[in-house]
Amino acid sequence: MQILHFEAVGQGVEPPQTFAVRLASVDRRVIAGTLSGTLGWRPKNNLGAGGNLVTESVIEVKDFRKTYGDFVAVNGISFAVEKGEIFGLLGPNGAGKTTTLESLEGLRVPDRGEMRILGIDPTHQIRKLHHLIGVQLQTSGLPASMTVQEAMAFFCSYHGLAPQYELLDRLGLGERQRTQYGELSTGQQRRLALALAMAHKPPVVILDEPTAGLDVASRVELHAIMRELQKSGVTLILATHDMAEAEKLADRVAILLRGRIVAAGSPRDLTATGAGMTKISVRTEGSSLQAGGVSFPAVTQQTTKDEYAVYYSTDPGASVSAVLHHIEDQHDHLIDLRVERPSLEERFLEITDGGSR
């Protein structure tokens, strides 16, 4: 028997409450992980775990608008990215992600609004940013006859650095160093672009669809690299339409739709809101949840399956709190608790009306 203390700070638990959860089974680590990982409840004796205190805005976008002729690509968006954050710009094709990133990189001129990277205006002061940003463009290339090795030497020379060949090994291009760019596969070209973006160790890295065309192993490696960069204090902003990737990597995301931000926040916050039902499965030693007439807040539907009581909740924080209180009041012991949230992809489809909005 083990008792874990949690501070519930999730949706529907205002003000924060403290729970002492009696865990009866060998699954206690799973349950603790569920409470802290899925619901966002913090182990009370370890409030700072995994958290970086970030307060400094590295990227600031205010009221940015960009049109191409009559087409409004981006319509007055604002956001800020703080030091050491991984920020995701999500959205379907044509939502304005690439236009936003390319304007941040100084490749496009905003019609309206302000942009700053490390306090520098990319539109008018791009020269000051060369050494401070690393960029992997969605549509960019290198000369077809340039070898991987030459590309590294070429770009490093313009950053005043010795070639960083070890990065090529890291990204699985070590054996392709003498291969010309035109002969590389799409995935290899993207990995080379990433290596070049990181070679001069910039404090800000901008990635446009970084894992498009990559195989699973390269994708995992890239995610690890991005995490490493973040740990070393690098700020990353990435555009992607891969929701799973954004959910896994990004500290915060902004969902763009037709040039506007329609939702923003951490993936956890975004999936915690909305009408999507969260499934809560609970198994206890006793039969406290099997008794008739037991109801919990925000639960719209309940059933039993095998030895589990299953609840569908619109407010999982409130429902789980009530269930745990009930188990505690009944002197029952919790064996297993599973909370399955809607994924970011499901939430995205909900926000965008299945992508048709």
Add this chain to the structure above:
Amino acid sequence: MRAFAHHFSFEFRSGLRDKNQMLMNYLMPLGVYALLGLLMTQINPVFMETIVPAMTVFALLSSMLLGLPGPHVAAREAGVFRSYKINGVPAISILAIPALTTALHLVLVTAIILLTGPLLFGGRAPSVWLGFGLVFLAATFACAGLGVLIGVISANSNATVLWAQLIFLPSMIVGGLMIPASMLPEAVARIAWLLPASQAMNAFQGLAMGIPGAVRPMLSVGILVVGGLTAFLLAAHLFNWDSRSDARPPRRLLALLALLPYVIGMFLLA
């Protein structure tokens, strides 16, 4: 300086790797040189007098007008310049370095022509080597400027071919390479002064080969230099990092100003 050296070195090697550039820089000029050396000198012995400057100008036109603009357009369309911009490669390097490396290829081809022309085909060697070098530099500068300008203003590779051929073909016919300018009808000879090839042949004739009949050859050198400078300045002004760039709409008609020195030259020389 290290960056310049890396860039120059890459562009030079690129000229050897790229089949199209190899064709325009080496195979076409040397192939035509060999062919004309074998045939024309038999058909028209007078051609032996001018085979060295004529084939030098042909090599110059081939590499600078037909070879140089294509890779510029291809690189811009492939987004290479976007990568360059983000990484701090200056526009001047993008414009100047390919011209310099093409000039280096051209020096090698010209050296072959200079060495073998008199030996293999009995061609006349330059009598004033310094003059040959001066005219060669001026003509290379002029044609490089035009080649870079064509690359900058061409929307695609088809347009590149069109613009380049507008200068290349008349140069071949009335530029004094195959037929001496003195044999052309007066009106055609007058219009031919609009071509850098005509100016170059006139300057080679008067300053390097010691052939009589050249018209104010130093003026031709001046026109070539001013023409090259004008073309480079226009190319720098009209340069676009990205064909999709919205920062500055292209004003391609401005490129016609590159002809101005030759128009003035036409009035001064005719």
